[in-house]
Amino acid sequence: AQSVTQLDSHVSVSEGTPVLLRCNYSSSYSPSLFWYVQHPNKGLQLLLKYTSAATLVKGINGFEAEFKKSETSFHLTKPSAHMSDAAEYFCVVTLPNYGGSQGNLIFGKGTKLSVKP
């Protein structure tokens, strides 16, 4: 079975400092991994995805994540936090359906990122 564990429920950083949101996954097969962001009263937005190509994945808004199979991790980082980054972040795993379509997404419990001025 597939699952993800987000190691921190809340992370607080100062504006301009690095961001690290940690995620470990469990999967019997080669998974696809994603990070989504959810701002209050807005829909989930895809930040980036890993689908067995390059292990270092670059996403939107300066975020990136590195797939480490040996550590079963997919941590999200950003060199310099901005106030607008304050939101809930979800690590997600899935397997493709037959035919290549995306199967159901399995979400972690989320990490709330706070950014202090």
Next chain:
Amino acid sequence: DAGVTQSPTHLIKTRGQQVTLRCSPKSGHDTVSWYQQALGQGPQFIFQYYEEEERQRGNFPDRFSGHQFPNYSSELNVNALLLGDSALYLCASSPHFIGEQFFGPGTRLTVL
């Protein structure tokens, strides 16, 4: 492009009632998935519709049912509402053979 739209935005029901939530997928998308997000939790997969059929289902009881119409829009129905059904219900659409799911803003259901 309007993206994924959901209606209504908010809904208040009482225990035992039935509710219908609606979703219009992003233009060009033919697959719709529904998720339930309880307060403080990550979304949980309910089911996925493609070609007007339920293709996958998560661990939800039969009180949760759905439908997909020929124009790819979808409905989520929940019967015999329980207090525990209070949640944000998210709809996501995707092009079937490409994959990425795009989410709507959700419907906030409160069961009293």
